[in-house]
Amino acid sequence: xxxxxxxxxxxxxxxxxxxxxxxxxxxxxxxMYWYRQDPGHGLRLIHYSYGxxxxxxxxxxxxxxxxxxKTEDFLLTLESATSSQTSxxxxxxxxxxxxxxxxxxxxxxxxx
Amino acid sequence: EDQVTQSPxxxxxxxxxxxxxxxxxTVSxxxxLFWYRQDPGKGPEFLFTLYSAGEExxxxxxxxxxxxxxxxxxxxxxxxxxxATYLCAGHSGGGADGLTFGKGTHLIIQP
Numbered sequence: 001x002x003x004x005x006x007x008x009x010x011x012x013x014x015x016x017x018x019x020x021x022x023x024x025x026x027x028x029x030x031x032m033y034w035y036r037q038d039p040g041h042g043l044r045l046i047h048y049s050y051g052x053x054x055x056x057x058x059x060x061x062x063x064x065x066x067x068x069x070k071t072e073d074f075l076l077t078l079e080s081a082t083s084s085q086t087s088x089x090x091x092x093x094x095x096x097x098x099x100x101x102x103x104x105x106x107x108x109x110x111x112x
Numbered sequence: 113e114d115q116v117t118q119s120p121x122x123x124x125x126x127x128x129x130x131x132x133x134x135x136x137x138t139v140s141x142x143x144x145l146f147w148y149r150q151d152p153g154k155g156p157e158f159l160f161t162l163y164s165a166g167e168e169x170x171x172x173x174x175x176x177x178x179x180x181x182x183x184x185x186x187x188x189x190x191x192x193x194x195x196a197t198y199l200c201a202g203h204s205g206g207g208a209d210g211l212t213f214g215k216g217t218h219l220i221i222q223p
Contacts, residue, residue: 033211040215041215042116042199042201042212042213042214042215042216043156043199043201043211043213044213045211090155090156098143098144098203099161100144100146100158100161101146101158101211102158103148103155103156103157103158104155105154105155106153106154106155
């Protein structure tokens with residue numbers, strides 16, 4: 001979706017290093033989400049936000065933290081990256097918690 | 113536990129050969145059933161939302177339908193550009209249990 005971007009698009013890092021992924025939206029949507037997508041699994045929710053400074057855990061939140069200081073930005077942080085966190089990460093947004101979600105282009109993260 | 117199961121996992125069709133993709137769900141208090149298209153290396157692209165059994169939505173060669181236990185994505189006279197992975201997701205309400213995704217159907221349309 002043109003109204004939501006992610007950075008970086010690709011990243012290679014080493015085990016034990018901190019990593020922050022950024023999601024930026026220009027639609028003023030209240031809800032934002034972080035998912036990961038792995039072969040053999042559907043998209044799985046990591047964390048979500050229902051407003052500025054309001055966040056909660058999803059299905060696979062261990063090892064991840066998030067922050068949302070502005071409506072348009074939602075950050076995902078891996079405090080100490082592990083090889084099991086090698087994945088494609090997608091950010092999404094929605095107007096309400098029951099409307100369709102619109103996804104960003106994804107970030108491919110490789111942890112060596 | 114909420115579950116969404118898609119079948120088949122992969123489907124290869126000839127151009128013009130119509131077919132259907134299945135999404136069966138066990139989502140408590142379903143508040144919406146979503147279909148997405150995903151091309152390689154890209155994020156999922158929203159296609160349809162269905163809210164109640166009997167509802168149907170159409171877009172070009174695609175039509176989505178919903179019953180109390182499953183949803184179908186019908187593809188009529190597909191073209192090679194319809195090749196993609198199609199994802200289904202159920203929504204049981206807000207918050208952490210919001211969207212449960214299936215693993216997708218990888219569709220290939222051969223010219």
